[in-house]
Structures are given as structure tokens and as C-alpha cells.
Amino acid sequence: MLAAALRKELLLQWRSRGQMMAVFVFGATALLLFSFAIGPNAEMLRTFSSGFLWLGLLLSSTLTLAESFHGEMENRALEGLLLLPSDPRALYYGKAIANWLQLTLLGCALVPVMVILYDAGTLQLLKLLAIIMLGAAGLSAPGTLYAAMTSQVKAKQMLLPLLLFPLIVPALLASVKATSLVILGDPMDQSKAWITLLAAFDLIYWSLCGLLFGRVVED
Amino acid sequence: MTGVIQGGWEFVIAAYTITGIALVVYGISLIVRLKELNKHD
Amino acid sequence: MNRTSNAPYAVLALGVALLLFGSFHGLAVAPAETYMGEVQRIMYVHVPTAWNWMLAVLWAFACAVAFLFTSNMKWDSRMEAGLEVGVLLAFLLCCQGSIWAKPTWGVWWDWDPRLTSVAVLLAASLGIMALRSFVDDPMRRAVWSAVATIIASVDLPIVYYSVKWWNSLHQEQSTPQTVDSVYHLPLRVNAFGVLFVMIGFIWLRTRVAALKLRQETAIPHTYEEAGELA
Numbered sequence: 375m376l377a378a379a380l381r382k383e384l385l386l387q388w389r390s391r392g393q394m395m396a397v398f399v400f401g402a403t404a405l406l407l408f409s410f411a412i413g414p415n416a417e418m419l420r421t422f423s424s425g426f427l428w429l430g431l432l433l434s435s436t437l438t439l440a441e442s443f444h445g446e447m448e449n450r451a452l453e454g455l456l457l458l459p460s461d462p463r464a465l466y467y468g469k470a471i472a473n474w475l476q477l478t479l480l481g482c483a484l485v486p487v488m489v490i491l492y493d494a495g496t497l498q499l500l501k502l503l504a505i506i507m508l509g510a511a512g513l514s515a516p517g518t519l520y521a522a523m524t525s526q527v528k529a530k531q532m533l534l535p536l537l538l539f540p541l542i543v544p545a546l547l548a549s550v551k552a553t554s555l556v557i558l559g560d561p562m563d564q565s566k567a568w569i570t571l572l573a574a575f576d577l578i579y580w581s582l583c584g585l586l587f588g589r590v591v592e593d
Numbered sequence: 594m595t596g597v598i599q600g601g602w603e604f605v606i607a608a609y610t611i612t613g614i615a616l617v618v619y620g621i622s623l624i625v626r627l628k629e630l631n632k633h634d
Numbered sequence: 635m636n637r638t639s640n641a642p643y644a645v646l647a648l649g650v651a652l653l654l655f656g657s658f659h660g661l662a663v664a665p666a667e668t669y670m671g672e673v674q675r676i677m678y679v680h681v682p683t684a685w686n687w688m689l690a691v692l693w694a695f696a697c698a699v700a701f702l703f704t705s706n707m708k709w710d711s712r713m714e715a716g717l718e719v720g721v722l723l724a725f726l727l728c729c730q731g732s733i734w735a736k737p738t739w740g741v742w743w744d745w746d747p748r749l750t751s752v753a754v755l756l757a758a759s760l761g762i763m764a765l766r767s768f769v770d771d772p773m774r775r776a777v778w779s780a781v782a783t784i785i786a787s788v789d790l791p792i793v794y795y796s797v798k799w800w801n802s803l804h805q806e807q808s809t810p811q812t813v814d815s816v817y818h819l820p821l822r823v824n825a826f827g828v829l830f831v832m833i834g835f836i837w838l839r840t841r842v843a844a845l846k847l848r849q850e851t852a853i854p855h856t857y858e859e860a861g862e863l864a
Contacts, residue, residue, distance in 0.1 A: 516785060519781075519785075520782075523765070523778050523781075523782075524765075527765075527768045527769060528768055529764075529768050532764075533761070533764060533765055533768060536760075536761040536764055537758075537761040537762070537765060537782060539757070540754050540755070540757035540758035540761060540786070540789075541758060541785060541786060541789055543754050543789075543793050543796070543797075544789070544792045544793050544795075544796035547796045547797065547800050548796060551800065567799070568799075571795075571796055571799070574792075575792060578788065578792070579785075582784075582785065582788060583785070586781045586784065586785070589702060589777050589780075589781060590777065590778060590781055592777075601671055601672045601673040601737045602672050604673055604676065604733050604734070604736065604737050605661070605672055605673060605675045605676055607733050608676045608679060608680070608729070608730045608733045608734065609657060609661070609676075609679055611726070611729050611730070611733070612679050612683070612726055612729075612730065615722065615725070615726055615729075616722075616831060619722050619835065620646065620831075620835065623835065623838045623839060623842065624838075626842045627838060627841060627842055627845075630842060630845040630846060630849065631845070633849055
């Protein structure tokens with residue numbers, strides 16, 4: 375059930391990979407604009423690089439998350455899917471996982487942009503990948519739920535970020551702090567605490583949103 | 594903690610005034626809304 | 635609970651009376667605090683507002699859960715009331731907190747974890763109210779905003795702890811002096827004052843929500859009515 379839903383999502387995403395490219399360009403441009411806000415001060419740019427990366431990813435996520443239910447809105451496909459004798463939770467987790475993979479990919483793609491623009495490199499690539507995956511998971515769980523709601527509403531573009539942004543503050547804080555420690559150095563080994571917070575947030579929201587999704591799409 | 598803070602009455606008055614005004618205005622808005630809705634029935 | 639009873643007005647009046655008495659005490663009778671001087675008096679209205687805000691959040695959460703279990707619209711009306719009154723109190727908390735922070739810390743906002751959590755939840759609640767205003771179908775509106783309220787309420791402790799950690803790395807945890815050197819009478823009286831005002835507000839706002847719902851789903855009896863409702 376879940377595997378089928380996931381396969382369908384990934385297939386759809388693969389077919390719209392042109393859009394992914396556009397979102398990447400959007401994210402990279404955002405990172406560029408952030409540097410104009412600070413000025414060509416290499417030291418400061420490096421200090422805030424982690425924040426810029428995650429803000430860029432957060433802004434890009436509003437585009438990808440909103441798109442993720444686009445297919446279901448056409449020809450009332452959502453109703454069709456729900457008529458199938460399958461658990462709506464499979465639909466949710468399929469989409470959430472696909473969104474998560476998409477955001478992780480985007481995050482990884484933005485890392486070289488960050489490294490170049492802000493001189494913010496690191497050799498701890500695996501740790502960075504882990505943080506990106508956990509942070510992307512934190513965005514995609516509530517993001518997929520809210521995307522399901524707002525895709526059916528008139529003011530969808532405004533509502534999704536309005537609902538999502540306050541909610542993911544802990545995930546944002548933790549991701550930025552953890553990434554920052556990886557890039558700038560972590561003498562007191564604090565990153566573990568932030569990664570734990572991020573993992574806890576993910577656990578709570580992946581369960582809670584899955585639980586509630588059925589009610590959101592029921593008729 | 595900082596040292597002794599002198600004066601500061603203007604802040605106290607600002608805080609109490611904003612609170613009072615907000616509560617009164619909201620209360621009035623509730624009464625007005627109720628009157629409007631009861632008229633329809 | 636008779637729709638047209640005057641009980642909520644009585645509760646409101648009681649609350650206002652208590653607030654007037656408590657505030658008079660806090661402003662004119664209680665002596666100034668040793669270190670913070672007169673500014674400490676803001677606590678006599680800030681702390682009661684904070685306590686009651688948390689109750690409003692709890693109320694909205696409870697109503698959301700109750701609605702999802704019972705699908706009874708009266709819980710949706712109660713939740714709508716709790717949300718709006720919670721927004722009012724949160725807004726007041728941010729104002730009072732800023733006004734307190736300026737003379738104390740020299741800045742309008744010092745990222746105190748408690749106030750920052752209030753600000754985040756204020757933003758979340760405004761988002762939920764915006765969501766409600768864009769959904770026309772009452773049942774769907776109720777389900778979605780209940781789900782959103784539960785998600786936001788669960789987030790509150792997480793936001794608080796993450797901001798606390800985040801902030802503790804930059805400044806020693808300096809929480810506003812709340813209850814130790816404070817004189818208890820104005821605090822307690824105002825706490826009940828805000829409580830009764832809040833209960834009165836939620837009660838009345840629930841009526842507003844219920845009436846609006848009735849009129850929204852009403853079957854028109856005349857062409858005139860149909861025109862009005864369209």
C-alpha cells in the first residue's frame with residue numbers, strides 16, 4: 375500500500391523534474407539575495423551561512439509542497455484515490471516521504487551554493503547530510519498535511535507558509551544551530567543535542583500528522 | 594540583574610492603559626457583534 | 635445554558651471589578667520593589683495575563699480534541715472563541731512584555747523564551763483564523779482548524795524548550811522577576827479578574843460563533859432571506 379503510493383509519488387516527481395530545476399534556481403537566487411542583505415563581508419557571511427541555507431530551503435519548500443498536491447486537484451483525483459479501499463495514511467506517508475526526498479535533494483544541491491557564496495565549507499559531509507535529512511523531514515511532515523488542506527482552498531499560496539512557518543520554528547532553530555556548528559566548529563559537542571531535538575520533533579510530527587491526515591481529506 | 598531602576602511610571606501606565614483599552618475595545622466589539630447577529634434572527 | 639441568559643455579562647462585570655480593585659492595589663498601595671522600582675508593577679497585570687493565556691490555549695486544544703471525537707459543532711464554536719480570545723491575550727502579552735523589557739533590558743525584545751513562544755503561537759493562531767476565513771463549508775472548516783489547533787498546541791512546549799536552549803547559549807538565563815518579591819494580593823486579585831473577563835469573553839464569543847453558524851447554514855424561508863444570505 376505504502377510502497378505503491380510512494381512509487382506513484384516518485385514517478386510523478388521524476389516526470390516533473392524540470393520544475394525541480396526551477397525550484398533549485400529559486401533557492402540559489404535566494405541565497406544570493408541574502409548575501410546582498412549582509413554585504414560582501416566574508417566573515418559575517420560565513421557566520422550566518424547556515425541560517426541562509428535553511429531560510430532558502432524553507433522558502434523553496436513552500437513551492438515544492440504546494441505543488442505536491444497539484445495532481446490530486448485535477449479531475450478530482452483526490453476523491454478517486456480516497457474511494458480506493460486503502461488507508462488514507464498510505465497516501466499521506468507516500469506524499470510526505472516523496473516531499474522529504476525532494477527537500478533533501480534540494481538541500482544537498484544548495485550546499486555547494488552556500489560553500490561558494492559564503493565560504494562555508496565543511497568536511498563532515500555525512501553529518502551535514504544527516505542534518506539536512508532530519509531538517510527536511512521536519513518540514514515535510516507538517517508541510518504535506520497543510521498542503522493537503524490549502525490546495526483545496528482559494529488563497530492557497532498565502533495560507534501554506536502562513537500556517538507552516540510558525541509551526542516549524544523548533545525544527546528551523548535546531549537545523550540552523552546544528553549546521554552552524556558543523557560549519558563553524560563545535561568545541562563543546564553541542565550538535566548532538568540539537569540533532570536530538572530535531573529527531574524528536576520529526577518523530578512527534580510524523581506520527582501526529584499521519585494520525586490526523588485521514589480527517590483532513592475525508593468528505 | 595541591573596541596578597536600581599529609577600522612575601518608569603510612564604511604562605507602567607502604558608502597560609496598564611494598553612491592557613485596559615484592548616479589553617474594553619474587544620468587549621465592545623463582542624457586544625456589537627451579538628447585537629448585529631440577534632437582529633437577523 | 636440558555637442562549638439569552640445574562641450570566642456572561644455578570645461574569646464580565648465581576649472580572650472588571652476585580653481587575654479595577656487589584657490594579658488599584660498594585661499601582662497605588664503596594665510599595666515599589668527594591669531593584670526594579672515602579673516598573674515591577676507591570677507584573678501585576680502581565681503575570682495574570684500570561685496565566686490566563688495558557689488557559690485559553692488549553693481550552694482551544696481541548697475543544698479541538700472534543701470536536702474531532704464528537705463532530706459536534708458546539709465544540710467548534712467554543713474553539714473559535716478560545717482561539718480569538720487567545721490571540722487577544724497573546725497580543726497583550728507581547729505588548730506588556732515589550733513595555734517591561736525596554737526599561738529593564740534596554741531593548742524592546744530580548745528573546746525571552748516565554749514571550750518568544752507566545753509570539754510564535756500568536757502567529758500560528760492568526761494563521762488558523764485566516765484558514766477559517768477561507769473555508770466556506772462549516773464542517774470542513776471545523777475539522778481543518780481543529781487539526782491545525784492540535785498541531786499548533788502540541789508545538790508550544792517544543793517551541794518553548796528549543797528557544798530556551800537557543801537563547802541560553804547567548805545570555806545567562808535571566809527571567810523576569812515574577813513572584814518572589816512581589817506582593818501577592820494584587821497579583822491574585824488580578825489573576826481572577828483576568829480569568830473572569832476571559833471566561834465572559836469566551837462565553838460571549840461562543841454565542842457569536844454559534845449564531846453565525848446558524849445563519850450560515852439556515853434554509854431561507856423567503857426570497858428576501860435568500861438574497862441576504864447569498
